[in-house]
Amino acid sequence: MAVDATHPASAGEAAAATPGRVTKRRVRTRAKLLDAAFDVFAAKGFGRVSIEEVCEAAGYSRGAFYSNFATLDELFFALYRQRADVIAEQVAGALALDGPDLDVPAAVDRVTEVLLLDLDWLLVKTDFLVHAARDPEIARTLLEHRSRLRGAIAERLGRAQGHTALPAVFGGADGAAHAVIAAYDGVTTQLLLDKDVERARAWLGQLLTALLTEGARTDTGH
Amino acid sequence: MAVDATHPASAGEAAAATPGRVTKRRVRTRAKLLDAAFDVFAAKGFGRVSIEEVCEAAGYSRGAFYSNFATLDELFFALYRQRADVIAEQVAGALALDGPDLDVPAAVDRVTEVLLLDLDWLLVKTDFLVHAARDPEIARTLLEHRSRLRGAIAERLGRAQGHTALPAVFGGADGAAHAVIAAYDGVTTQLLLDKDVERARAWLGQLLTALLTEGARTDTGH
DNA sequence: CTCGTCGGATACGCGAATGTATCGGATACA
DNA sequence: TGTATCCGATACATTCGCGTATCCGACGAG
Incomplete structure (x- = not known):
């Protein structure tokens, strides 16, 4: 804790x-x-x-x-930075776990494991999002965080492009990374309401494989 | 207004x-x-x-x-119901605009037009989400709303299956509807931070076509 | 061990927001 | 038009949370 x-x-x-x-x-x-x-x-x-x-x-x-x-706002900001940095490191770690090649399904599993672990964190994070949405200064900070994370994902996706071709709809690895983030955010929203972490993980897995692999793979997670 | x-x-x-x-x-x-x-x-x-x-x-x-x-909570709840019902009707209308056949790209355009129109509404809606996330009673209500909307989308998608085959990853039209909602929620999150409605619309369009069509279409919105 | 500095506790005054009780004008209906 | 009822305004008491100023114990340096 x-x-x-x-x-x-x-x-x-x-x-x-x-x-x-x-x-x-x-x-x-x-x-x-x-x-x-x-x-x-x-x-x-x-x-x-x-x-x-x-x-x-x-x-x-x-x-x-x-x-x-x-002020309370200052504490909130400090709290967010602290926790978000920890998570970001964990995600980076999960992404780097493979060798130079990326095993997409395995990486997806590991990342969802990290990202959809703690409902309390999701609650706080969403509070912070709402907060940032009304304060341009804070919004900038949050956008930078997200951009850094997205960069890491894009870099990882790009490095594995030979093995698993990305769909062409998104312009290259960067667009695909955008899609990954969006999928994560979307799943999070539902999770906040139904609190079903397991289903959210499985669901995010499906979404990501659907987004990241050209042809549909019949790999129902659960 | x-x-x-x-x-x-x-x-x-x-x-x-x-x-x-x-x-x-x-x-x-x-x-x-x-x-x-x-x-x-x-x-x-x-x-x-x-x-x-x-x-x-x-x-x-x-x-x-x-x-x-x-109490303020009661007013908030009433406010949400009122506006959400209006939006739901508009979405239903946008979905029903075609004849019996569904022109996916056109429908996507119309729906994103409705859904990503009003930043203020997105702000209030997200506030309400955060609120609901901590009150099971309210969460149930919101989940029902979402479920109804999802049903409408699924029904519409199912009716058009002959023309545009859905990817097999999601189990049928209902899963695809889930994906649509998730994409919308994900794009919303980013939109709340950067406030760029146009980019959000284009981006949501890309995401949806990527999710709903089997092969990748090279239709870069902007 | 001793002293100077630091950090947290306590006490105080203040302003804001709440909820209620009461009053006077507006509204519907005959 | 008259009247009973409804609705919103006003006034009041109260509670809650905030920020500050001051004090005492803890900690670190020598």
Whole structure:
């Protein structure tokens, strides 16, 4: 549950004016606040959560919060960055697992395993999407995240083009990567409503193979 | 802009205990409140809107609100039902426009025209999705809506199977309808971030033709 | 061990939003 | 036109959450 955030704050923090010493205690409470915030956000939704609720869940008082963040939005942003980076690494890992050749069905399985694992994360992520949709600054950040991920996928798809020819509808590997992302987002929407992770995985697998292979393959996942 | 809501409240309202006379004035203010709420929700997001803001935008005081709704959630729900029903009708209309045969590309164009028209509606709809994701009762309602829409699409796809064979990956027309919905949801996600409606339409067109036609068609929309 | 600094707790004042109770004008119907 | 009813406005009390200022214990350096 607890994401490892013990490393010093990554560059580009908008927070306090760089205190000379970064105490161990500070890092610990910051991490606890983030973890607690994740649970509370997942349970009630960002819009319905008060600062005090987060603090209570983390076992701190509001003083601790204001010592670490200026506003709930800032915490939310930090939380998203933290978790999203972890996921992105895992996806990159799952994509790199094969040798130079890409076994599409296997890679699809591994990636869906990572992406459709945690319903709570999907909830928080969607909250963040809604948030970003109304704040151009945040939207830019999210778009960059997505673009980086898409780049990794496209690169991987391109490298395997000899083996499994991609459909021509999309202009090359980049278009195909776009399609992969869209399929993932689409499946996510349904998953948020019916909460059936297994079905979502199988369904995403079908969609991806349908999108990524020219001829239809009769490989019903489940 | 103003959705026609002058008809008496549809059956199944959870609101006040059926006043004997439904005054014209009442219906009018209720509709104005709903319209104002739409604008405010779209602009700021459901979670960041107060009852008073809605009333102010509608030109009423809080008394009017409490006379028509018990809570903001109730208004939100009513708003969603109203608009979603309108959209559903429009989609059904766009699907039925051909004769008995379905011209896939044309139908796709018409449907995307309807579905990706109003960014504000997408914002509100996504807010509602997030809302539903945390309330099983509301989730059920939304799932039923989606299921009805999907049924209409599947029925239409099935009726045209002779002309354009569907890929075999999905089990028949129903699976294909699922795919259509997923593609729509996926494109929506990206659209919420980059706000580029035209690109979204073209992109959705590509995705749908890629999904619905067996062989790849070299029809780059833009 | 001691001291200086840091981080979180506590207490306070404030503003915003809520829900209710009551009032006066509008509306429908005879 | 008169009147009973309905609807929305106004006023009020209350609660909730926020941000700040201050204090004390913890931590780290020497």
